[in-house]
Amino acid sequence: MNINDTAAKISSMEIRGAGKIARAAAQALLQFAINLDEKNPGKFLKALETAKETLFNTRPTAVSLANALDAVMKGAKGNTVDEIKKGIKSSAEQFISSSEKAIETIAKICSQRIQDGYTIITHCNSTLAVSAIIKAHEQGKKVRVFATETRPWRQGLITAQALADSGVDVTLIVDSAVGFFMRETDLVIVGADTVTADGTIINKIGTSQVALAASVYSVPVIVCAETYKFSKATLEGKPVVIEERDVAEVVEQNKLKGVKVRNPVFDATPSKYITAIITELGIYSPHAAYTIIQKMME
Numbered sequence: 001m002n003i004n005d006t007a008a009k010i011s012s013m014e015i016r017g018a019g020k021i022a023r024a025a026a027q028a029l030l031q032f033a034i035n036l037d038e039k040n041p042g043k044f045l046k047a048l049e050t051a052k053e054t055l056f057n058t059r060p061t062a063v064s065l066a067n068a069l070d071a072v073m074k075g076a077k078g079n080t081v082d083e084i085k086k087g088i089k090s091s092a093e094q095f096i097s098s099s100e101k102a103i104e105t106i107a108k109i110c111s112q113r114i115q116d117g118y119t120i121i122t123h124c125n126s127t128l129a130v131s132a133i134i135k136a137h138e139q140g141k142k143v144r145v146f147a148t149e150t151r152p153w154r155q156g157l158i159t160a161q162a163l164a165d166s167g168v169d170v171t172l173i174v175d176s177a178v179g180f181f182m183r184e185t186d187l188v189i190v191g192a193d194t195v196t197a198d199g200t201i202i203n204k205i206g207t208s209q210v211a212l213a214a215s216v217y218s219v220p221v222i223v224c225a226e227t228y229k230f231s232k233a234t235l236e237g238k239p240v241v242i243e244e245r246d247v248a249e250v251v252e253q254n255k256l257k258g259v260k261v262r263n264p265v266f267d268a269t270p271s272k273y274i275t276a277i278i279t280e281l282g283i284y285s286p287h288a289a290y291t292i293i294q295k296m297m298e
C-alpha cells in the first residue's frame, strides 16, 4: 500500500481508531522510505516530509497520528540515504512494536480494576477498552457489557461483536439509552484519541455524555490511552481540532428541507469527570497528564 492508499483509507475510516491509524501511518511512511529511489539525502528527506504531511492531513483530531509520524521521523538521521533509511526502519519498527506491547500492558492493568460481577459501559470501539474487558473475562471474571451503538458510524457494533466472539456477555444499546443503563453499571471504560495537558479527554462524540451520566450515578470512568495519545501541542496552548465529517453520515441530504445538520465526530470530556487514565506506564489521575507529557518530551 502506498502513501495515498493509506491516506485514503484513514480519511474514509476504512482504517480507524487512534491506535490503528497511528500504526498504519507509521507502516506507510516506513514503506515509502524503503521504496523511495532517491540518492540525494536532501531530496530524500524532502520527499519524506511531503509523505508525512499527506498522512498527517487525513484526520485532524487524534494526536496519535502526529505522534506516530514524529516518532518515525526521529530516525531520519545520517549522511547518506542508506543511513537515513536504516534509521527510519528502526524508529518505525520500534514505534509499531511498542504500541502493540502497550495494548497488552494497558489491558492487563485495566483488567485489575474490573471486578467479578461488574457491569461495564463502553462507548465506540476502542482496541484498548475491548482488550481490557476480554482480559478480565479470560481471568474468569463474570462481566456484563453495555456497548453503545455510537451514531453515526455505529462502531459499537464492532465492539459488541468482538466481545461476543470472545464469549463476553454483551448487549448493544442506542446512545440515548446510556442514562437508563447507567443505574445498573459499575464502571465505564473508554479509549481516547487525544489527552490534553490539563487531563481533558478527546474521544468519540458522546463520550462526554457518557461521563456526565456516570458522574450523576457515581460510576467511575476509566480512560485507556497509550502515552503517544498525549498531546505536547496542548502544553503550548494549541487547541485540539474537532473533526466534523460529511453530514450525509447523519441523514440522507434530500430527506429534509430547510434543516441544518452538523456532524462533529469527537468531543471533550473534562478531567473532573474522569477517575483515572491507564497508560502503559501505569494508572494515573487525569491531573498527571502534564507530567506525563513532560516525561515524553525528555
Ligand code: RUB
Binding pocket: 016, 017, 018, 019, 020, 062, 123, 124, 125, 126, 127, 128, 129, 153, 155, 190, 191, 192, 193, 203, 204, 205, 265
Ligand atoms: C474511534 C474512537 C476510539 C479511540 C480509541 O473513533 O474514538 O475510542 O480512537 O481507540 P473513529 P483505540 O472510529 O472515528 O476513529 O483504543 O483503538 O486507539
